[in-house]
Amino acid sequence: MQITLYTPQFKDQWDQCVRESHSGCFLHERDFMEYHAHRFEDHSLMFFDNDTLVACFPAHIIDNNLKSHRGLTYGGFFASAKANLFSDFLQELIDYSKNQGFDRLDLKLPPQYYNPNFNAEWSVLKNNSFETSQESVDLVVDLTQEWQPSPKKTIGYRNGKFEKLKLIKDVHLKDFWSDLLEPQLMARHQARPVHSIEEIELLQKLFPDQILQYGVEVDDMLVAGITLFDFGNILKVQYAAANKQGFEHNAMDFLYLEIIKEAKEQKKEFVDLGTVNHPDGSVNEGLKRFKQQLGATTTSVFELTLSL
Known part of the structure; x- marks a missing residue:
């Protein structure tokens, strides 16, 4: 197996590999990753078996540490559905990182329900001495099971308040950002x-079917809104805000x-409602x-780390 540093000439191959993977989504395609390329020193890797690209690893460097990926909801390996070689990819990555002289390897894993191979891959990571560096609490609505919202939330349908x-x-997007989201974030945090x-x-122009914006009006006035990322079988809440009214x-x-x-x-x-941790982790x-x-x-x- 050969590891190659990503360069723009491989864009089409990279994107196709992500689309064919079990847990990749439009976040890991190059058009999305590169909107904020100026914020990161990109060090994304491609794994080739002979001349066939079998896995992608979005990554960047901070303080001589290889990270996958602080600028994305989650990182890790995105392998062709035909390539069931996680332990091989990981060993190649560890050897590569040591040879490059990196001090540490950091992985930002997806929530378990994003990856059907999560448990098997978790065991491989732990067997290779990866340690948990951060654990966050994510809230998810599992629509493969019976959905049961609290009567406290649905009462508006019964008492007429939602009418x-x-x-x-x-x-x-501009209306939501300027009228609701930015004022709420500034006032609260x-x-x-x-x-x-x-x-x-820009991102919505690139991914019009995946980045969605919904709102709620009262008397023709926007009073609440939500930005959604559509990952296919998973819908993720990216931003949500409302004004006093x-x-x-x-x-x-009502909107949720x-x-x-x-x-x-x-x-x-699944509907991913996002994490509920303060900046200090509580x-x-x-x-x-x-x-x-x-x-x-x-x-x-989980975020995992391996000292090299």
Whole structure:
């Protein structure tokens, strides 16, 4: 097996390998990765068996550590569905990293339900002395099981409170960013979205069927919104925000419930509501409870490290 450093001439092969993999999605295609290429020193790797690309490994370098991948929801190996060689890929990667003189190898794993081979790959990683460096709590609605949101969330359907709310699809990203998302993040956390409005608009142009924007209106005014990443069998909530009027009308409850109902109708298997950890790693219990009342259950998301 041969490891080759990614260069743009391999873009089409890289993207095809990601699309054929078990757990890759549009996040790992080069058009998505390269919108923020200026933020990372890219060191993505390709694994060839003879002349056939069998696996991709999105990665970058920070402080002489090889990481997969801080700029993406998750990283790791994305192998052709025909290539069941995880232990071989991992050993090749470890040997390569040592030969390159890296100090550490860091892996940001997907939630377990993203990867059908998670348990087997986890065992291989642990057998190769990878240690857990971070564990986050993710909330997911499993639509392969009976979905049971709390009556506290669905009461708006019964008491008429939701009747004033109108679900809007294809909301302009700029309206959501400027009117709801940026003001809420700044007021609550003194923070900005990971993506600027220019970046998310560019990404939606590149991936119009995968980056979706929904909203809720009251009297023709946008009061809540949600940005979704569609991974096929998984729908991921990327951003959600509301204004004062939206919270008064329980618009976020309505919006989440409608999104999950639509995902169920579309035969999706999971709705990923995201992690609930504060920056210091502690759990935001209020946010966790809110998502559990929507019918979500908890799962762990791991970052692993190997000292070389």
